[in-house]
Each structure stands twice: as C-alpha cells, then as structure tokens.
Amino acid sequence: MELTGTSFIGRSRGAAGNPAGQAITAATGEPLAPVYQAASPEETARALELAATAFPVYAALPGKTRGAFLRAIAAEIEAIADALAARGVLETGLPEARLRGETGRTTGQLRMFAALIEEGSWVDARIEHAQPDRQPAPKPDLRSMLRPLGPVAVFCASNFPLAFSVAGGDTASALAAGCPVVVIAHHSHPGVAELVGGAVVRAAEATGMPEGVFSLLYGGGRKVGQTVVAHPVIQAVGFTGSRAGGTALMATAAARPQPIPVYAEMSSINPVVILEGALRRGGKALATAFYQSLTLGVGQFCTNPGLVFLAGETTDEFLSALTELTTAGTPGTMLNPAICQAYAGATSALAIQPGVSTLARAGAPCGNGQGAPAVFLTDIATFRANPALQHEMFGPATLVVTGTTAEILETIPALEGQLTATIHGTDEELAAHPGLVAALERRAGRLIFNGFPTGVEVCSSMVHGGPYPATSDGRSSSVGTLAIHRFTRPVAYQSFPAAALPPELRDDNPLAIRRLVDGNPG
C-alpha cells in the first residue's frame, strides 16, 4: 500500500492542502515521505457525523458479526506485517523483532476481544422474573445488560505504534463493545498509522460494517484531538501518553455540556521494593534482572521501574552490580527527538536535587538521539521530603532509595498512584509484612512478587490501570478483557415482551451465555 499522507474519513480519504508534518527517521533524524495532511474541520466533522450514524447500526449487530470484523482486522494486519515492520523501524527506532512482536500482540488482542464477544457472556445479563402476586406490591419483570456507550475517540501512543495505537487495545475493546471509533494519529509514527488504518478500513468493507465505524484523523498539534473530544457525538476517550496530554483531555471532557469518561493512562514510576531476603538471595542476579527490565525498549514503557526502595544494609552487592551494568550500558535510539530531550531534561533535573547522587550513567542522557541508562541514589528521608523525586523520567533511568523496611512502609502512602508495584523478598518476608501488600495495593493496579513490571500479559485477569495520576480513572484497565467495560453502561428493560428484548435477555437464552437469573447464576 502506498502512503498518501491523508486521513481516513469513513471509507473516503482526506484531501491535501493542510500539511501537518512529516515523520522522521528515529535513528538519523532524516525526514520520511510523505508529508501528512491535517484533517480539515469539515473532514473532522464528517468523520464524527459518520460515527454517529454508524453507532445504532453497529451497536445492534450480533457479537459474532462484530467478532468477524475484529478477526478480519487481525488478518489484514498480519498480511502487511512486513510493511509495518519496515516502516515501524524507521519511524520509531524500535528493533524489528519488537515491531513484529507488537504486531502479534495487536492481532492477539483483536482475536481475544473477538472470542469474548462471540461467546457473549461478558454483557453481564441479569434477569429477574415478575412476581405478580407478591405482597405488598407486585414485582415487575426486569432484565439488564451492558450496552455500548457510543462513538469513542482513541489517541495513538508514541511508545506502542501498534498495540496502543490505531488498532490497539483501546480501539479493539471499543469496537468489541459496539462503539464506533475515531482515532487520532500520533505525529511520530503516521506511516504505521496509515498502514493499519488501511487494514481496518479493508476489514470493515469486507465484513459489511456501516461506514463511519472507523475513521483515522491526522492533525497538527493537539487541535484535531481536542475538537474531537469536545464534540457531542463522542461518548468516551481512550488515551495513552503524558500527564499533560491526559489531564488536558480530562479538562476538555469535564467542561463539555455533557461530561464524558476519559480513560487516560498517563504516568507511573512503578516502585520496586527490595527486601533484605531478596538481597541476601543474591544481589548481583537481582541487579542483572532489574537492569534488563529497566532498559527494555530503552526504558520507554509505562511500566518501567523508575523507583527502587532498597531495604536494610545488605545493599552493596546489588548497588555495585547495578553500577557496573549501567556504566557499561549501551545508549539506545529513543522514539523521537522530543522524548529523548525530555529524558535528558528529567534526568538532569533529578541529578541536581539536593541529597541525590548519580550512581552510574552509560553516557550523556541524550547523545545523538540515543538515551543512556542512568541510576540515581538517595536516602529515604530525602525522598520523603521532596515530591520532585517522584517525577517520571520516561526512559532507562531509575532512582534507588535506601531505608529500613519500616521506613519504606511508612513512605508508601505518600507515593502517587501507580500502574504497578513490585516486591522482592522471601515468602516469609511477605507473610511478615501484610501491611506492605495492603499499602501498595492502595497505590497501584497490579502487584508483582519477585518479578518485574515490564511485560503486560494480555488476558482476563490483567489490570493495567491504577489510581490517579497513573490513570485518569483507577476503576478501569486498558489491557485484557476487563478493558471492554470502559465503553459500556448497563441498561434495564422492564416488562418487555420477549420479541422486543435483546437475545441476551430472552428466557430461551438463544446465545447460551452465562447469566444471573433471579439472583442465581443460570
């Protein structure tokens, strides 16, 4: 597929005439053709209008039909895997193996949601039969299930050009729920976005979806995105990116005449608590595994471990191994120059905080667009006294904080909300500190024992979410089957004749789904 540099407005393409920007080769800074054209206000309005028209049609389709659409998207993406890998390496600087792995994750997510809606029990169908003779008042027949919210705006993420972008988890879960999607491309990988956009549009046509079930808009800066979020047609927002970007969308959504939910995954430093038992088990092996997690993908993961609490006094082996690894580390190409510069700024700002020392560096923070691993050190009193030490450094840098287990436990409630929190230690230590688990649970969406936060399994039990400001809405997950619930609301039908009920709520249960009938699982 040739790249044209224009938006997808339903089945049509946007026009030229409003250049928004051009991708650059992450490794060299060379510009990449074509020049991308921002969606015009008319094109944006048309995409929204098409989404509104598509919604009732798309929402009424059976789960099996929407599932076929998701599977067709997955197949179309697989058919262009080579092109995605080639363009992706250029635009993002990520290695080809990562792009191919992320393609697999993306198609896997689409098929996971397809399977969920083909099976159908996810709608949480509840039936209570009438009791016309009940005293003092008759009980009516009442049935409820989850229904789609309406058209959803999805923002592509800089750090996951496939799995959190055009046909990533937000889009897959919204489409699965029955919501049309209007995607806003990320300026740093517009070519990958266009390739995937083409795949979605082909899948929509091949499976007979209504026009407007999907559009993909390019835009200069944040303008197009803010216009879309403010538009009355849009009923929810999915976003993965910076705290500034996420909170700006939250403000726009809250200021609408009708406020709408925003699911923004924004920032997290993913604290790792290392107890003495873990250090005694072998500080060097632990440091090696930690360093691998820290530097995976040049540290550009939402779950990157940017904060380590080291308990007790047996810290030398861990610290010297981490110092050695970091000093000998290799800088890596970051996603784009702005991210590299922001990484340099964040690590430099941390380095000059009082009481913080630079334990090790693999080079200048951002030399030639390459982010260099870095480890900083402080003590727990300094950490507690200075909230700036909790600022995210998006990249391969971490802050090690030393203290006693008791001091660490006292400090946890002062942490901001996180996506993850990790404990390293022995089973006995975990049992001896129930308050540690309880305190971390209140600050994070996922707790990990003797592992690392990077590597987010896509499955039914994943929670990729967490208290604000890790996300805008800690009641949700953006990964795994739980993600579909973000785009739904319950609706009840009282005294409806069977013929007018959705099949999920009919007595004969034609879809053979699990239901709660008169309070009991059916």
Place this chain on the structure above:
Amino acid sequence: MELTGTSFIGRSRGAAGNPAGQAITAATGEPLAPVYQAASPEETARALELAATAFPVYAALPGKTRGAFLRAIAAEIEAIADALAARGVLETGLPEARLRGETGRTTGQLRMFAALIEEGSWVDARIEHAQPDRQPAPKPDLRSMLRPLGPVAVFCASNFPLAFSVAGGDTASALAAGCPVVVIAHHSHPGVAELVGGAVVRAAEATGMPEGVFSLLYGGGRKVGQTVVAHPVIQAVGFTGSRAGGTALMATAAARPQPIPVYAEMSSINPVVILEGALRRGGKALATAFYQSLTLGVGQFCTNPGLVFLAGETTDEFLSALTELTTAGTPGTMLNPAICQAYAGATSALAIQPGVSTLARAGAPCGNGQGAPAVFLTDIATFRANPALQHEMFGPATLVVTGTTAEILETIPALEGQLTATIHGTDEELAAHPGLVAALERRAGRLIFNGFPTGVEVCSSMVHGGPYPATSDGRSSSVGTLAIHRFTRPVAYQSFPAAALPPELRDDNPLAIRRLVDGNPG
C-alpha cells in the same frame, strides 16, 4: 433515643456551640427541637481521619463479617421503626405508611448487600495460571478481583429520608464494598438522620467494627459537604439531589489534586411515550394509572413522569380523563417549603412559555406548603424549539406533548439524559418501531413497557442511573446490587504465593465463589 442535635464523629458525638438549623414540621411550618449543631472544622477533620484509619482494617474484613454489620444495622433500624415513623412524618410530611414502607426498603437493601458479600462472588475473581514453558515468553500467574476504593462521602436526599439517606443505598453499597462512609445529613430531616445514625453506630459497636467506619455530619449550607468532598481521604461520592448540587460536587471532585468519581443522581423528567394502540385500548384507564404515578408521594420521586408524548389523534379520552382527575386532585404536603416554592416556580415558568397551555390544575401550585397537581399541554414543534420545556418540575406536574409517532421518534435524540423512559402501546407497535426502543435506550438507564417509572425495584437487574444529566456517571446504578461496583476498582496480583493472596483468589477457593479460571467460568 433522645435527640441531641450533634454529629456522630466515629464513636463520639460532636459538641454544641455552632447552631446550624432546626427541622420544621412539614405540615405546619412549626420548628422542631432540637437545634442542630454544625460539625466544627476539627470535628470534620477527625471524622475523616478516623475513616482513613478504619479503611485498611475494614477493607480486610471477610465479607461475612461486613455482612453481619449490615444485618445488625438493619435490625437496629427495625427496632426504632416507630420512632422513625413518628419523627419522619413530622419532618417530611410523608404519610406514616410511606415511612414504614421506606424503612422496610432500607433494611431490605442492607440485607440484600449483606447476602451479596456473604456469598462473595460479586468480586469478579479472575485467575490465570502460569505457563512457564510458553513460547516466546513464559506466562506469569496473574489473579485479579475488585477491591474497595477507600472512604466514601454520602449525601442524604431530601425525598428519601431513609432509603437514600444515612443508611440508604449509597451507604449500604459502600459499606458492603469495604469502604468507610462519612454521611452528610440533609437539613430537612435531621432528626431521622440522627435516629438512623445512632442505629448504625450501635451496630458498628456490637459487631466490633473499627471506629471511623461511619460518621454522620451536620452542617450549615453546603460548607461541610464541600469540605468533605475536597478532602484527600475521600475516594468517591454518593449524592441524590438537585442538578445544581450535583454539578457543584462534580466540580469540586474534578478540581482536587486527585480527582475522584462522583455518583450524583440529579434530575430526570422520565419521558412516557404513548402510542396510538395504547390510547385505543382505553384512554381513561391509562390516564387514571398515569395520574396515580404522577401524584404518588406528591410527585417527589426521581422517576416521576414529567413528560408525556401522545401519538396520533385518538387523544381526547386520555386528555379529558387526565384533565378531570387533575382538576379534582388534592394538593399534598411537600417535603419542605423550599421544595414547594421551587415547584411553584417551575410550574409557573412553564405555564408562561409560548405555545404551552395549562390543561388542568388542582389549585395554586404551592398553597400553604401543599403542592397541587398540574398538567400542561403543547405540540411537538413547540417542544422541539424550546429547551426550557425539558426543565424538571420536582412535584406532581407533567407536560403533555402531542405529535405523530414519526415526530416523536425524531425528537427523542434531542432529549436530555434520563433515568427512565416508558412506552405504552401494543406488542405489534413495539415490534413495528425498533428505532423507538433504540433511541430511548440511548437516552435512559431503564426502559419500561406498558408500566410506569415510579416504583424502583431493588434487585440484581435494576439500573437506576442514566446518561448525564440524569446522573453524573451513566455507567452506574445507585439501586440494586450493581450499585456496589461504584465503590470498587480491580487489583491484580502477579506471581503471589497462595498464603499472601486474598482467599477469593486462592486455588483451593475456600469461599466457594464463582470465578473465571483461565478464561473459563470455574
């Protein structure tokens, strides 16, 4: 129990010295002793501090233990049913039968949530076992379940002194979820609040709950409530009341350093669509049933039918019967003088809108604190042209809008979000207009066929919620077992040893709950 007029700060009582106001006898306007004392800033802070301390202790209690607490509250409330009825009649003007019925609903709700958490499956436990040999990467052991959000602020409602107040649905569902509750009393029934507050505190002491699991604050105006919602300890808000009150709380919650969810049930005019078949079946009987729903509780229900679309031309019998009933109707004592005055203001404002005529009135809108039933009439073109015709009139008044079925269908998308929407017609008409159901579904949380919206069944399939501005968060229900989910968030535990997992997530399933294991229902 003698009324003292002071707040409950955990197990202590507030001090005198800061008079906030006094209840009045709804029927006569006479003041009722005692004078209520506003919680001081120190007392408010202490209640919040106690809630924060209670939270980890209370959240860790087994469902069976929390269930025993809810059942003890129900028993304590039943033990004071006579006192509640006596004081309630004075403070609210509601008839004794209604207060006794509402007492039963309140204790029924408490026991429904007790049963839900004693059984335990509501936590949506999900288990995915490790696959250490999976290629290309091992799969970790990952388990998730719903956990409580933290301390919740609950506002008492003017129109439900029991079922939506101190120990009403918000409190019951928050306590069931594992969240301590700080209740803000309503100035219009402080005595009922104090009686119920005493019942909750006695139940908490009898069942060994941590101090701070419950507090009840009196306050002058909105000051105490806003202070509580802005406080960092509070993690969610439950509210039933006016749109002005609800949106003020939404703004406070959104402006916090950490925004929190607000579940505000605010306003709804609950459209009723009457198709020709229903009118042909008998306009007089329908008008009689409608009038009964309209005037139930002097129209002071969130689900009061304040808007009727009459389709077709066979409208005479319905309209003349409704006119006759209304003209012969009896004004009723409203909850408080402010509500009566607001009712008079809203109906007077509607009466002077261009194109709106007054079909019938039972008297002056608010004579001697009595609200008089009123019915207004307009045509659909006038209705569509004037958004003011959608303003809620809290009380026994409705606006009848005449038009064709096609015109009504076109008008529905212009309606604001509603708690309920009702259709009267034949099964054939319902089948002939699938777009009517689909359109109403997008504007309401509950759809009713050939019934009336008043009478909200408390059960597993009830949805008492709806798109903004009916509620602040249309993804939720404030009635029925679904209400518990408002006060929870999912948490995942990765690679945890069995001993450190909550019992809900252990392989041996000691609580014998329903779970999703490796994607399959267990």
